[in-house]
Amino acid sequence: MPEEKTAIEMSNITKIYPDGVVALRNVDLIVKKGEIHGLLGENGAGKTTLMRILYGEIKPSKGTIKIFGKKVRFRGPWDAIKEGIGMVYQHFSLIPPFTVLENLVLSLSSIAKVNVNEVKEKAKNIIESIGLNVPLNVRVEMLDVGVQQRVEILKVLMRDAKILILDEPTSVLTPTEVNEFLEMLRKLKKMGITIIFITHKLKEAKSITDSITILRKGRVVDVVETNKVNEIDLAKMMIGRETILKIPEKRSRPEAGSVILKVENLHVRDDKGLLAVKGVSFILREGEILGLAGVQGNGQRELVEAIIGYRPVEKGRVIFMGEDVTGRSPSEIYGKGLAYIPDSRAIGLVLDMDVISNSILTRLKNFLSKGGRIVWDKAQSFSSKIVKDFEVVIDSLKAPVKYLSGGNQQRLLVGREVIWKPKVIIAAEPTHGLDIAATEYIRSLLVELRDRGTAILLVSTDLDEIFQLSDRIAVIYEGEIMATGRPEEFTPEKLGLLMGGVKCQVKS
Amino acid sequence: MELNIIANLLIISLVPMVPLLLGSVGEIVAEKAGVVNIGIEGIFLLSALTSAVIDFFTGNLILAILTGIVTGTGLGILHGIISVYLRGDQIVAGVGVNMLAYGLCVISLVTIWETFGSSPPVKTVPKLKIFDLRVSPLVIVSIAIALVTWYFLFKTNTGLRLRACGEDPRAAETMGVNVMRTRFLATVYGAMLAGLGGAYLSIDWVGQFTREIAAGRGFIALANVAFSGWNPLIAIAGAFIFGFFEALSIYLSIRYGQFALVYLFKTIPYLGTIAVTIIFVGRAKTPAALGKPYIKE
């Protein structure tokens, strides 16, 4: 029997979710044995979905999978593991208080009866042959994220994996760790292991892969050999020309006014204690929309949370209307006229509470009488006004908010903040998960507010939205602003490059 | 002279140590797997009752001890089903079990022995003699159980898998552990040990069943779990310390207890527990997924 050259052959994969969303449409993926194959695409392109199907976590609606020439149907990850597939997620499945060795023993003990010493031996062998630097007797929670990732990989290798799927592996690594990581991948490749590398980072894709499949909106755009393309080509394929064409003609708008929000050299740490925002500075003027573009997880959330006072500021200042408000509490900042619409409705609203209670959440002070009593009449008429002005469809003001549709929840959330006529609005993913009607409504609302002089910081991973609405765009990557400019100045190539971490000139 | 008293006190401390140790070690296993059972108090009570009953009617000590263990197992199964499979609220279920046990015990007292306070004396486990003091063999048994449990939890693969359930059940599940079954079995084991502890209370230590025989010991055992950092070896020391508080209070009551002061001394074990808990908590880490029902999706 001839030795099988193709490790993975996914044919005609389609995935349609029960609610009608088409995540993947007729996707083919062919990975040669022993190659490093890149899977490139933006947020929501379908990369992770495709891999979860390969790993047996999800079942495809249509299509077939062949591993090393053998047709397979996975009922769960365990079937995939048996075929030699190992997946390393962005979120590790390690037990933090256990040592590396204990995690390895745990992972193997469900397959067979194992002996701690045998596990130790095997682990040491693998470590030596790849040069994997992993301390066996240290508790996982004490390790750097980069090392933890290596533990995950070691875990997978210990199960004799022949195919390794890595989902955005370098998103948690520092630049030095990235180089070490890529070196390790080359060693693994020499050992004959096939690797699928999911990423949105162009430089890495270019430096490590042999061939790349590019996905966009659930379809395959192209399959290329890495040494036959450059980063610009990749960027073009990833983003696509149509996006840029969606910019409306120069709309008549008043010139942006004076500076109302100034962020100076902000440094902010994330929940793990790592620096997520590394010296960000920008200004926001009255009557303009500044769109902050970037792939999720590049520091946007921490930046916004620091501005509103939810997260401590390590270094730097936030100046609002000429006043230094760094580190003040959220309710103080809201009171001064800065509104924040968070990306999660579960945070912006208290889902179990009714509409009236939710409408006073961020401005409670305004609804209290002298003695600390809540004036519910005032709250009720206020919430009625929001419902009317922003066309929120509800059964009753007293019904819990969780029963409203996503679009109506968002209208309530946005309306609640906007009705106070704030000077600055920070809107994070304002149309996330909404239908077309709701999306259009929110977007026109933002434009209208801008025309009336409000300053808006729009944080979104949806590039269409960024381009449609922004007067200026800033691209954020790994906690730094890569470039700022007007929408016309960003060609698709440049945008792709910037979002992928490659600095380039914006103004032509 | 003083030394003699202290030595005696230390040996007497072994007596209240036993139920605390058994209760703690069992609960450590359950909590390491992620389930909290505050119904230990109720298990103590009910097992004390059932083993006293069997002892009373048959005089067979082995049978009586087994009855206590079985009672604990039964309550453990109940709590396990509620907490693991029905994803019920573990604390509330525990409170309910305690109340139910209390009610059942008093009813039984009345029905069987027609008394509201305490049963007639029953045959007790024969004691070993150490330095003029008579100490129960269960002291050695409970310490042995603690040692074996420690070895199981920390030196075997199965123990590793159990502990994984309490730290990160999702990760454990992806690594092939049957989280729900493990949690259920751990809960039953914990309750089983508590059942043994309850049997000890009535047919070994006190020599009869009284409605107040548990006296909050189930909760002191819970405090010992946290104090010991979820480590059965340290739990031995902790149970001994708490036992010492109780021995101290008994001693003071005998020496100085004109009738009322007895009660004041009785507060010593409880205040001591609080003090110890405050000082020593925060050192060790609670199992991260403790008390949270594991939902598969």
Place this chain on the structure above:
Amino acid sequence: MSSKKLGKLEFTEYEFFIIETTGSVAAGLIVSGIILAILGYNPLRGLSLLLFGGIRNPDYLLSRATFIMMTGLAFAIPMYAGLFNINGEGEMYIGGLTALLVAIYTGNGFLAILMGGFAGAVLGLIISVLRVYRGVNEVVTAIMLNMAIYYMIIYLITAKLYDPVAPHESLKVPASARFGLLKLGVFRIHIIFPLALIFIAFSYYILYFTKLGYEIRVSGLSPASAKYAGIDPNKAMINSMILGGFFAGVGGALNVIGFMYYMDSMLTSMHGMGFDGIGVALMGRNNPIGIVLASIFFSMLILGSQRMQLLMRVPKELADALSGVIIIAFSLPYAYRMLISYLRTRRMIKVGAEHHS
């Protein structure tokens, strides 16, 4: 999502409430009936006495309900903030003791009640601070404090505060401080019940009409939203425990100042009410009106069990067993919903299978 027909197996919150309550009570009654039968008593007679025996004396019924209403609040309010307050028992004892002492020394009943509440609040403060800032489990602290306070009070009463004429009882509350009976035409009831209703209304007011209550509720429902809004969930938790402790303390004070007029050395008049309060809060869904109704129900059970003891010689602790089963049943809020959604899914799968072939 409003109410749909029974056939489709979809219910509103309100309907779930009724299902869960009846289900749990039914479970409790069935188990009690079984116990009665096993022990050789007539289960039907026993259950009917249990349920209805308490109606004979409405004044006693309502007064008894008063105390568990207050301990019910003591559990319910911290529950809004996400905390378990099992210290209702201890807070009640110390409230009673403080009220007794204040009444004896000042002769002022109102002051005694307030100070009793204050004592309970301090206890709540201690437990919550330990929990929030030292991570000490509040269940353990609560039980330890309950027991320590129990013995401490017994000591104080037996050794220092005893009535020379009746050494098993404490000194009596002076007449000037006593809260007595209210005469409404033919009816005479202790004034403590209406007073407790006022406290319940007050707690409702705090929870739903003040900034404090709002912050407590938001912190309990969604700590992330609370922080987004600039609310500190820790402070809210501590405040909720202070409030809960206050009401439990008031409950104890009302017992001493308005009903018993002394404390007996074994605290039998208050024993167990803290735990009944938990059952009451669960059954009443932490809702002040629900708590009132549930307290009356529990009180009926307690009185019924006393009557049962009198007439059938079944120990009244059967009521404890019954309450225990009810509480266990209430620990399964999802059980009913799970059951119903399971039935619903099976039906949908059947229907779906028919559609998709």
